[in-house]
Amino acid sequence: MPQHPFSKRSVAFRAASAADRNTREVRLQRASLELNNGQHDSIRQAAAANNVPEASLRHRRQGRQPKVRAQNNQQRLTPTEESGLLEFIRHRACSGFALTLVLLREHANNVIHSNPARCQAPDVTHMWLQAFLLQHPTIWSHWSWCLDNARLSGATETIIQQWFNRLAEIMREYNVASTNVYNMDETGFMFGQAGSEQIIVPSGEPAARYKAQPGTHELATIIECIGSGGQVLSPLIITKGQVHTVGEQRQMEGVPGSWRFAKTDNGWTSHALGLKWLETIFEPETRPSTPSTWRLLIINGHKSHTSKPFLDLCWNRNIIPFLLPAHATHVMQPLDVSIFGPLLASIKCLISDAATHVSDVDKPMFVTMYAQA
Known part of the structure; x- marks a missing residue:
């Protein structure tokens, strides 16, 4: 409509x-x-x-x-700034993050106030927005379509085919090499959670059916990224706490020096850590020899990698953020489908083996097991 x-x-x-x-x-x-x-x-x-x-x-x-x-001298944005705004609108739309009218005004205000000579200028109004859209017939405003989960099945053949068609179109438009396509995702692991196994117990002993698990229910979040050319980037491992200490690092065995660690109050990721991952891991580890070369990063709709600072940094560094269809990540997310499942099973096996001689799986031991898995 x-x-x-x-x-x-x-x-x-x-x-x-x-x-x-x-x-x-x-x-x-x-x-x-x-x-x-x-x-x-x-x-x-x-x-x-x-x-x-x-x-x-x-x-x-x-x-x-x-x-x-x-009217150019009276316009809120210079012709160059307007061209940049139009390109920003196109970038956001083509990667699945179309701007709302509110966000468009916010971005226009950010452009104006970033100029020291106009830092105190009043914000653009709704009338300015209407005039901007009228002056640029290549863009237009329409209502987005919102479907509830009962009506939306993101894994239909039509939706998947449309997504791949759009992916191919974007890769052609920006001349993205097949080896410059990446997928990032995060997953949660619980310390000391072993897998279920078939065991032999005395008949008539219900309590014997339960197996002891070492460790606590503390959670770790791990951000991983892989590339279509076989690249495996350094993970960012997020655990609960304040500061990752040298003592914890020394207790970890077989952990590559390139791995990165972070702490949050609950062990979950955040906007800041999503941006940190992009700045300190993805961008430098995938940086092409030619700065003008484009990379494409396939992401899901998690808030930590759909924030405005995250998306802005992507486009500023020639990285195209490309959104997976909603409710289809369970069949289309490469890391989800091919990596995290087997990885979790392997870690659970290591925890089960450790249960016979340790009573607690702490952070250093968990990271050691993650490296082994």
Whole structure:
């Protein structure tokens, strides 16, 4: 459903109006040039020959600028800034993060206030937003479609095929090499959680069916990333606490020095850690030799990698964030489908083996097991 007042009909009208203004300006310039060359005896004759209003041609000869050009100095954004804003809108839309009207205004205000000379300038208004959309017929506003889970099945053949078609289109548009496609995801592991196994117990002893598990119910979150060219990036391991200590690091065995660690109050990831992962792991470890080369990062809708700072940094570093379809990650997320399942099973086996001689799986031991798995 189109959002008033920018319907499909109004979009077509805006495009036609913009095209007409451009062609009229060309005719005015041609008429003025022909007068300068002596091809016409009067302004009226030149105007008639080029199908432009005599008054417009007369004003142009007197030095009056076109309305669009004359208003440039009064516009809130410079032409360069407007071009950048249009590119930003296109970037966000093509990767699945289309801007709302509120976010568009917010971004425009950020652009204005980033200029020291305009840091105290008032924010753009809704009227500015309407005018901006009218001036640029290549973009338009419409209502997004929201479907509840009962109606939306993200794993349908049609949705999956559309997603792959869009992926191929984006890769062609930005000339993304097949070896520059990556997938990142995070998953949670619980310290000391062993897997279920088939065991032999005395008959008539229900309590013997339960197996002791070492450790606590403390959670660790791990961010991993793999590449279509066989790349495996350093993980970011997030545990509960304040600071990752040297003492903990020394107790870990067989852990590569490139692995990164972080602490949060609950062991979960956050906006800040998602951005830290992008800045300190993904960007430097996948940086191409040619700065203009584009990379594509497939992500799900987790809030830690759909925040504005995360997405802005992606585009600033020639990284295309590409969103997986909603409710389809269980069949389409490469890490989810092929890596995390077997990895979790392997860790549970190691924990089960350790249960016979340790009573507690702490953080250093868990990370050691993760490295072994």
